[in-house]
Amino acid sequence: MLKTFKFIALLEGLSLLVLLFIAMPLKYIWKQPELVSQVGMAHGVLFIAYIVFATVLKSDQKWSMKTYALICIASIIPFGTFVMEKRVLSNA
Template identity: 85%
Template sequence: MLKTFKFIALLEGLSLLVLLFIAMPLKYIWDKPELVRSVGMIHGILFIAYIVIATVIKSDEKWSMKTYGLICIASVIPFGTFVMEKKLLEKA
């Protein structure tokens, strides 16, 4: 399950970066909002999957509340899931 979580974390992090650094500038700078809807939907689904899987495996991996909180916070910070995987999940 941890392997699946790491894969979802990678996809969620990439989708956030695409949303923030490609889709949003296209919408607000070049007035092309088409990509925001599709990338936003994909990112939303991946975000929900990330949080749900993190919650499910919290007890299996015996994460402290601090670790779990950091893992959840990492999902809303650009590059956060990449840092989280390197620093927090490296031990697992």
């Protein structure tokens, strides 16, 4: 299950970057909003999956509340899931 979570973390992080650095500029600078709804929906689903998996893994991996909080916070910071995977999950 940890391997699946790492994969979801990668996808969630990538979807956030695509949303912030490709879809949003297309919408607000070049007036092309089409990509925001598609990437936004994918990112939303991946974000929910990420949080659900983190919550399930908290007890399975015996993460402290601090570790769990850091993992959840990492999902809302650009590049956060990548840093979290290297620093926190590589030790798990």
